[in-house]
Amino acid sequence: MKKPGNKILRIRGYALALIFIGMGVMYLGVFFREYPLVFSIFLLIGMLPIILSFVIYFWVGMISTRAITVQCPNCEKHTKILGHVDFCQHCKEPLTIDKELEGEDFSLDYNVDHRRKKAIEELNDKKQK
Numbered sequence: 001m002k003k004p005g006n007k008i009l010r011i012r013g014y015a016l017a018l019i020f021i022g023m024g025v026m027y028l029g030v031f032f033r034e035y036p037l038v039f040s041i042f043l044l045i046g047m048l049p050i051i052l053s054f055v056i057y058f059w060v061g062m063i064s065t066r067a068i069t070v071q072c073p074n075c076e077k078h079t080k081i082l083g084h085v086d087f088c089q090h091c092k093e094p095l096t097i098d099k100e101l102e103g104e105d106f107s108l109d110y111n112v113d114h115r116r117k118k119a120i121e122e123l124n125d126k127k128q129k
């Protein structure tokens, strides 16, 4: 199974894929260049994913200013964390900004507020016993 990657890199990957999809659709339109109407419809449909990917790039730029830069304990490079848990951009080490969750089994549940709180509560319960 492929390990999930860093969130910001993953979103950028999707945006890049959208550009290729858009270009692919536009390229298909070339086969219909004798029919200007069909050709322009292909161009328009191809434009949509490209516009969407620009929106995504813009959005990634905004959220990455909010992301926290940390030094990865595994590869010692600097990486950006989005949300409470994320993966290192370089070595895909799972990282968390919650002290309580350090060293625990990694779960994407921790990105959901109430599930993370529940997990922290359960961990505290375990420690008290």
Ligand SMILES: [Zn+2]
Pocket: 072, 073, 074, 075, 076, 077, 079, 088, 089, 090, 091, 092, 093
């Ligand atoms: Zn790392």
